[in-house]
Amino acid sequence: MSRRETARPGLDAGMREVALTIPVAPDMEIVATAQAMALGEYIEMPRDKIDEVKLAIVEACINAFEHAQTRDERVHLTFRVGREADGPEYLEVEVFDQGRGFDQRTVELPSLEKTFGGGKKRGWGLQIIRSLMDSVAITSGDWGTRILMRKYK
C-alpha cells in the first residue's frame, strides 16, 4: 500500500489530491474508505454523504477485485477535494484498475424480482454507485477500467 499527497494549485485553485494504491486482498476496500472519511471531514461534508461516498468506493473496489483480473494485482485510487467556480465543494474519487475491462452495454440492470427464485443475486455494484454519487463517469477498455465519481458537499 502506498500513498502520496500533492497540492495542485495550478489545476484547480484550492484543489488537493491524495493517491492511494491498495492490493487486491480481502477488506482492503475499507482502507480506501478511511481516506474518503478523512477528506470528507476536511471539507466538512455531512456524515451521511461521506457514508454514501464510502459505499460507492467499496462497490468500485469490489468490482475491480472480483472482475477485473488486474495485471498488477492492485487498485489505484485518487481522491480530490475541490470547488467548482461559484459552486459547492466536492469530493471526487477515481478508481482505476489495469484489468481486462468490460463492455458497459452488456451489463444487465439488476432487479430484486429477477433474483428471487434462484436468480443471480449479485451485480448491484454499478447501480449502487450511480445512485449514491452526484456524477459518475466510467471508461473501460483492454487497458483497464476507470470510474470517476463525484459527490458535492
Add this chain to the structure above:
Amino acid sequence: MSEACKITVERRGDVAIFWTDGYINNQGGEEIARQAYTQLDSGARALVLDLGKTRIVNSIGISILIEVLEKVMDRKGTLAFCSLTPTIDKTFRIMGLAQYAAIYLTLEEAVKAAAPSGESAQQP
C-alpha cells in the same frame, strides 16, 4: 486488515432479534445467514435485524440478506430491519428490498410489528 461484524442474537418468543456491529460484507452476511437459519430451524417466525451499529453493508452482504429473505418468505415468516443509517436505508430502497422486508426506525416498532399480539415478544 479485518473489520469483522459482531452479531448478537436474542430470542423473544417467535421473534429473533439480531444486532449487528461493524461492516457487513460476505463474512458478516454469511454469519447473519447462519444464525438466521438456526433461529428459523428452531421455530422463529419473525426475524428483526437491528443495524444501528453498522455503517456499511456492501452489495455482497446485501445479496446474502436477500437469500435470508427468500428463505423467510418460503416459510411464510417475516423479516424486518430497523435503526438503519440513511445510506443503508437508501441502498435497501434502491435495491427494492423495502418491497419485501419492512423497515422501521426503531427496534421497538419492529418488534411490535413482528409480534402484534404483544405477548410473545415482550422483553424479559
